[in-house]
Every structure is written in structure tokens, then in C-alpha cells.
Amino acid sequence: MGAEKVRIDYDLLTCVKESITQIIAELEDAPERTGDVAGAIGAPYERTQLSALASDFRGAWEPKRDDLIATLGGIGTRLDTVIDSYSDLDEGA
Template identity: 30%
Template sequence: MAGPDIDLDFDDLTSMTKDLSTFVTEFENIGDTTDDVKDAVGRPHGRTQLERKVGDFEGGWDGNREVILDGLTNIRDHLQAIVDQFTETDKQLATSGETS
């Protein structure tokens, strides 16, 4: 009795993993940008309201960015593990088929 077949598109999984790695890198580097925005806004006409609003947004963004970054990193790592494990299993099955 044969078990269920598994049909994975390794090219899609590999591409997705690379794309997620790009997103992770962007999210890691985006923290520097939010600091720059607050500095660039400064105090127009000597007023601090806009600077405070940008600072409030930045504070909320930094916390949420970490949550998103953790999620993206987790998904990327799991996808990479799937690709690695199925690639290894495929090689082992091919090798065992050659020796049978």
C-alpha cells in the first residue's frame, strides 16, 4: 500500500525563501530610517507637535516591526528547513534507487 504523494515545487519554495530573506534584511535595516525621519522633520516653525507625532509613530512602529521581523524570520527558517530536508531526502532516495 503506497502512502500519499508529496508534490513540492522546489523552485517556488527556494524563490519564496530568498524573497523572505530580502524582507528580513529590509526590516532589520528600516530602524535607521525611522530615526532619520524624526531628525528630518525637526521642529517646523519652532513647533514640536509634528516631531512628537513622528516620535509616537516611531515608538509604535519599532515594537510592531520587531513582531513582524520575528514572524518573517520564522517563516523563512521553516521554509528553508523544508527545502533542505526534502532535498536531502530526495538525494538519499535517488542514491538508494541506484544501488537497488
């Protein structure tokens, strides 16, 4: 059984890594951009349910966003490892 060659698309992996980095930056900046969503919604038609739901959603999303940032950071680190490892192998071949 012969050894098969592994083909690595470095451009694709680098593009994915850059996208992950941008997504993380957007997620980290999200709280600053959203500001007081509930206050911006106000009480349309004298009803406060929508602003209360928006506030509840924001509060529930915070820990999930932090988990997502951590997970994406881990994927980015693994991508860096793959890119570096295969680059080193290619240079040594």
C-alpha cells in the same frame, strides 16, 4: 486507496525564502535609514503635531518590527526544513 504524489516547487519555495531574507534585512536596516524623521519634518506652518506623530509612530513601530522580524525568521526556518526534508526524500526515492 492509493498514495498520492506530493509535488514540491523547489524554485518557488526557494524564491519565497529569499524574499523573506530580503524583507528581514530591510526591516533590520530600517532604523538606520529613517534617522531623525521628526527632525526632518520639522514644524511646517509653525505646527509640531506632524513631527510629534511621526516620532510616536516610530516608537510604537519598533517592538512590532522586532516581532515581525522574529516571525519571518521562523517562517524562513520552516521553509528551509520543508525544502531540505523533501529534497532528502526525493534523493532517496
